[in-house]
Amino acid sequence: MKAFARLLERLVFTPPRNAKLRLLEDYFATTPDPDRGWALAALAGGLELPAVTPSRVRGLVEERVDPVLFRLSYDFVGDLAETVALIWPAPEDVGDDGPPLGEVVASLRGSGPVAAGQAVAALCDRLGASERVALIKLVAGGGGMRVGVSARLARTALARWSGRPLERIEELWFGVEPPYQPLFAWLEGGPEPDLDLSLAFRPMLLSNPVEGRLKSLDPAAYAAEWKWDGIRVQAAALGGRRRLYTRTGDDIGRSFPDVIETMAWEGAVDGELLVVREGEVAPFAELQKRLGRKQVSPRMTAANPAHLRLYDILHDGRRDVRALPLDQRRAILEDWHARFAPSRTDLSPRIAFERFDELHALRDSARAAGQEGLMLKRRDSPYTGGRPMGPWFKWKRDPLSADCVLVYAQRGHGKRSSFYSDYTFAAWREGPEGEELVPVGKAYSGYTDDELVVLDRWIRNNTAERFGPVRSVRPALVLEIAFDAVQRSGRHKSGIAMRFPRIKRIRWDKPAAEADRLATLEALVEAPARVP
Numbered sequence: 001m002k003a004f005a006r007l008l009e010r011l012v013f014t015p016p017r018n019a020k021l022r023l024l025e026d027y028f029a030t031t032p033d034p035d036r037g038w039a040l041a042a043l044a045g046g047l048e049l050p051a052v053t054p055s056r057v058r059g060l061v062e063e064r065v066d067p068v069l070f071r072l073s074y075d076f077v078g079d080l081a082e083t084v085a086l087i088w089p090a091p092e093d094v095g096d097d098g099p100p101l102g103e104v105v106a107s108l109r110g111s112g113p114v115a116a117g118q119a120v121a122a123l124c125d126r127l128g129a130s131e132r133v134a135l136i137k138l139v140a141g142g143g144g145m146r147v148g149v150s151a152r153l154a155r156t157a158l159a160r161w162s163g164r165p166l167e168r169i170e171e172l173w174f175g176v177e178p179p180y181q182p183l184f185a186w187l188e189g190g191p192e193p194d195l196d197l198s199l200a201f202r203p204m205l206l207s208n209p210v211e212g213r214l215k216s217l218d219p220a221a222y223a224a225e226w227k228w229d230g231i232r233v234q235a236a237a238l239g240g241r242r243r244l245y246t247r248t249g250d251d252i253g254r255s256f257p258d259v260i261e262t263m264a265w266e267g268a269v270d271g272e273l274l275v276v277r278e279g280e281v282a283p284f285a286e287l288q289k290r291l292g293r294k295q296v297s298p299r300m301t302a303a304n305p306a307h308l309r310l311y312d313i314l315h316d317g318r319r320d321v322r323a324l325p326l327d328q329r330r331a332i333l334e335d336w337h338a339r340f341a342p343s344r345t346d347l348s349p350r351i352a353f354e355r356f357d358e359l360h361a362l363r364d365s366a367r368a369a370g371q372e373g374l375m376l377k378r379r380d381s382p383y384t385g386g387r388p389m390g391p392w393f394k395w396k397r398d399p400l401s402a403d404c405v406l407v408y409a410q411r412g413h414g415k416r417s418s419f420y421s422d423y424t425f426a427a428w429r430e431g432p433e434g435e436e437l438v439p440v441g442k443a444y445s446g447y448t449d450d451e452l453v454v455l456d457r458w459i460r461n462n463t464a465e466r467f468g469p470v471r472s473v474r475p476a477l478v479l480e481i482a483f484d485a486v487q488r489s490g491r492h493k494s495g496i497a498m499r500f501p502r503i504k505r506i507r508w509d510k511p512a513a514e515a516d517r518l519a520t521l522e523a524l525v526e527a528p529a530r531v532p
Contacts, residue, residue, distance in 0.1 A: 001103075001131045002130070003035070007023060007027050007039065012147050024149070028161050037178055038105045041178035052117050057139075061083075064088065081132075081136035085136065090132070155170055155173065171203070172193060174249060202268060203385025209396070219355055220354075227366075227375045227395075230287055236267070264342070271348070274306070283370070311348050326379050327379045333347065359395070375392065376393040378391045401480055402520065403510060405428075406473055410423075420455070423479065425479055427494070427521055428515060428516070440521060455506070458477060479504075483500055485500075486521050
């Protein structure tokens with residue numbers, strides 16, 4: 001456990017990607033099984049432990065220390081795991097090594113919520129402060145370890161450490177379970193695991209921004225199509241078994257049973273998951289209502305019918321076709337689609353053009369058409385996993401911007417846990433008692449480290465109220481927000497939500513009264529996209 005906790009600490013305070021990779025390589029090379037496998041699962045989001053809610057963790061602490069002292073400490077520190085680690089009254093004679101990670105995982109797996117909470121308390125009594133931070137992150141992370149490591153980065157570290165091909169690691173990944181001991185045996189020179197990979201996730205080919213490169217490209221070498229505003233998925237079916245994966249390999253079939261039910265075909269295809277009603281692609285917010293749900297009611301399915309718009313084919317049910325050129329794969333996809341005639345699917349149409357100039361007007365009209373922009377795909381490119389430069393480019397529409405008023409600030413995580421770095425901002429509208437601010441979005445990116453220090457100081461000096469790690473501030477600071485779109489949202493008081501908001505600049509020069517109004521943002525709400 002000590003080695004895992006030390007790894008997390010170093011990853012948090014090591015921003016550069018290559019430096020993170022070196023830390024991971026060293027950990028995998030020097031840590032024995034099964035600890036390194038459990039660590040890999042935790043970092044890659046594959047470790048399933050009983051959830052110990054933050055409120056349960058707070059209750060465990062308040063059984064041992066004064067509740068007022070804990071709440072004051074939590075307000076000061078801003079991070080639950082760090083607060084628990086520092087204030088927990090553990091004995092001082094903790095051993096040099098403590099329990100190994102495998103023992104910690106074994107004591108938690110299969111437990112119910114009550115037993116898991118008791119196990120966490122017992123472990124905290126045996127662990128040092130750093131190990132307690134790691135433990136709380138394991139059981140109460142609520143969406144990740146928050147150390148700047150993605151599943152792909154972890155697998156890239158495995159490839160660099162072992163010398164094995166990353167693409168093959170990613171394919172084998174979906175045939176082994178944590179703690180991945182057959183995989184590690186192969187990585188260290190043993191035989192490749194004998195696995196059924198017929199339904200395994202195949203690493204997706206990702207695109208790069210085209211900005212600055214368009215003039216160097218040959219138009220005749222590329223095909224063009226719309227960039228649809230849904231989520232990228234991979235659908236695989238064989239022998240009656242069916243899987244629907246996200247771009248990171250997460251199986252979301254339970255959230256989209258209407259798609260799974262119609263996959264009466266064989267093969268593996270790549271496309272965009274959308275909500276389509278009567279020939280129109282609904283805004284992304286309609287699809288978002290179904291994402292992450294373990295169960296979807298018939299009413300939800302009927303109200304938000306899912307649809308697959310296909311880009312590419314990876315396996316035609318008889319052979320793997322990824323090594324073939326794009327144009328040849330497109331012909332195979334068209335034949336495959338005509339042969340199986342799958343419902344709830346269609347093909348993403350290609351856009352005819354001879355010069356890139358012809359695409360400029362289309363790209364500029366993407367917002368009005370309800371699309372994210374355009375895709376440019378090299379006609380002779382094979383389908384290789386990852387983000388190689390050259391095969392696929394995305395040419396996204398320009399972002400929108402609005403001036404909004406900062407109303408709430410929240411402590412960040414990791415190296416930002418001492419700063420108020422997550423900002424909720426609002427727009428003006430006429431309320432029952434006159435002008436009022438209503439929140440329209442939240443952002444935690446777009447500013448520099450120096451600007452973060454200045455913003456944090458301003459927030460502390462202009463706090464109106466405190467709510468644990470959150471502060472409301474007097475409505476005086478205007479932030480220029482860049483965002484991709486505005487969509488209707490019943491979950492927000494304003495009735496709208498920004499998509500992909502980020503801070504463009506701090507408007508120290510602008511009075512809060514001159515910030516944008518809600519009506520201005522409501523006018524930007526997108527209409528449904530028409531299916532060609």
